[in-house]
Amino acid sequence: MPDQNKSQKQTRKQDPDLATIVRTTQGSYRVIVGRDVVDGLGLELRKTGQEGRAFLIADEVLFPGPVRRAQEALERGGYETHVLALEIGESNKNLATLEVVCSWLADRRAERGDVVVAMGGGVTGDLVGFVAATWLRGVAVVHVPTSLTAMVDSSIGGKTGVNLPQGKNLLGAFHQPKLVLQDVGHLETLPPREMAAGWAEAVKHGLILDADLLDMFERLAPQMIALEGDGPVEAIRRSVAIKGEIVSADEFETGDRRVLLNYGHTIAHAIETVSGYGEYLHGEAVAIGMMAAAGIATRLGMIDSELVERQRRVLESYNLPTQASNLDAEAIIDATKSDKKSRGGTIRWVLLEGPGQATTRRDVPDDVVLEAVQAVLD
Numbered sequence: 072m073p074d075q076n077k078s079q080k081q082t083r084k085q086d087p088d089l090a091t092i093v094r095t096t097q098g099s100y101r102v103i104v105g106r107d108v109v110d111g112l113g114l115e116l117r118k119t120g121q122e123g124r125a126f127l128i129a130d131e132v133l134f135p136g137p138v139r140r141a142q143e144a145l146e147r148g149g150y151e152t153h154v155l156a157l158e159i160g161e162s163n164k165n166l167a168t169l170e171v172v173c174s175w176l177a178d179r180r181a182e183r184g185d186v187v188v189a190m191g192g193g194v195t196g197d198l199v200g201f202v203a204a205t206w207l208r209g210v211a212v213v214h215v216p217t218s219l220t221a222m223v224d225s226s227i228g229g230k231t232g233v234n235l236p237q238g239k240n241l242l243g244a245f246h247q248p249k250l251v252l253q254d255v256g257h258l259e260t261l262p263p264r265e266m267a268a269g270w271a272e273a274v275k276h277g278l279i280l281d282a283d284l285l286d287m288f289e290r291l292a293p294q295m296i297a298l299e300g301d302g303p304v305e306a307i308r309r310s311v312a313i314k315g316e317i318v319s320a321d322e323f324e325t326g327d328r329r330v331l332l333n334y335g336h337t338i339a340h341a342i343e344t345v346s347g348y349g350e351y352l353h354g355e356a357v358a359i360g361m362m363a364a365a366g367i368a369t370r371l372g373m374i375d376s377e378l379v380e381r382q383r384r385v386l387e388s389y390n391l392p393t394q395a396s397n398l399d400a401e402a403i404i405d406a407t408k409s410d411k412k413s414r415g416g417t418i419r420w421v422l423l424e425g426p427g428q429a430t431t432r433r434d435v436p437d438d439v440v441l442e443a444v445q446a447v448l449d
């Protein structure tokens with residue numbers, strides 16, 4: 072979409088923190104990425120035309136400092152603001168926590184014209200986003216993602232949901248936010264393993280669609296990891312812009328575009344299933360899954376081994392694993408097949424044709440997959 076890119080570049084000149092504008096059937100929204108941008112939360116929200124009160128729901132790890140700062144910013148924008156701290160993680164991304172949040176909104180008589188602000192990692196964003204999608208049949212939501220995974224991935228695109236005992240994200244809705252505001256300063260307290268997992272998804276965006284971004288990740292790894300200088304902010308902005316562009320082009324994952332984000336994910340999901348959730352962080356499993364996918368692509372003659380090694384080096388420079396231990400290749404293949412069965416049809420593999428160039432293939436022979444999986448197991 073060259074026209075859109077051009078107009079986005081022009082807008083960026085006047086509005087340097089703007090990473091992208093996501094265009095969806097539920098409206099367009101700005102994604103702002105920078106340092107100290109949280110102080111502009113209320114004023115940015117006002118610009119969207121949003122009125123009413125603000126219900127700020129945040130991961131308790133962000134108390135008191137970052138949440139108070141966000142609350143003050145909302146109040147400066149003229150919003151009466153109520154705050155709820157949630158003790159939240161993957162294990163309570165569930166109906167019980169949903170009920171806690173909804174009861175809190177009910178006690179405060181939150182109305183249709185009010186706005187819910189989700190502040191935290193992807194778990195908070197998914198759960199609070201789902202509350203917003205269903206509270207009074209839908210109220211406005213703003214995302215203030217504070218983990219790298221939430222910044223480059225879950226806060227953009229409108230997917231919300233909670234887990235059931237039977238499986239992850241079984242209950243959910245598409246509910247696009249009014250605004251996404253990402254303050255890179257929030258990442259300073261994120262544990263290093265969570266940072267690395269987020270970098271996996273960001274590097275993935277470079278691998279599938281943006282060779283320049285991939286170069287940047289290679290060149291600036293030490294600065295990125297230390298969050299020094301402008302490099303990290305620029306890389307997160309570009310990674311966010313890629314996700315935003317894909318969502319704008321294929322909002323409901325019905326076309327050929329959004330599926331590219333699943334690079335590495337077929338094997339990643341199988342690794343997560345076989346190893347039991349918790350052994351690998353999702354981003355770590357994605358790093359190993361991307362190595363398996365690269366192994367498939369070389370075996371099919373789509374890329375040379377030099378690109379596979381380049382991918383390995385960049386992932387390792389972000390402290391990500393590229394091999395898995397103590398797992399059985401057959402069990403992983405079985406898990407990809409049961410995933411396939413539940414979706415119907417054949418597996419649609421996302422594979423690279425070159426740096427920054429991904430495509431999909433359905434005709435990958437079983438023995439090629441087996442060899443590529445064996446190659447990423449110790």
Ligand SMILES: NC(=O)c1ccc[n+]([C@@H]2O[C@H](COP(=O)([O-])OP(=O)(O)OC[C@H]3O[C@@H](n4cnc5c(N)ncnc54)[C@H](O)[C@@H]3O)[C@@H](O)[C@H]2O)c1
Pocket residue numbers: 130132159160161164191192193194195197217218219220221224225226227228229230231240257258259260261262265
């Ligand atoms: N909606 C989507 O499109 C989408 C995409 C990818 C992932 N997800 C979902 O996102 C979730 C994973 O996201 P996540 O990795 O952010 O998980 P998370 O929300 O559990 O955050 C990871 C950890 O970091 C902590 N944390 C968050 N921000 C912090 C900060 N600034 N400082 C210190 N600690 C902080 C959290 O308390 C948690 O312990 C999963 O539930 C996944 O299903 C959704």
Ligand SMILES: [Zn+2]
Pocket residue numbers: 272336353357
């Ligand atoms: Zn992922």
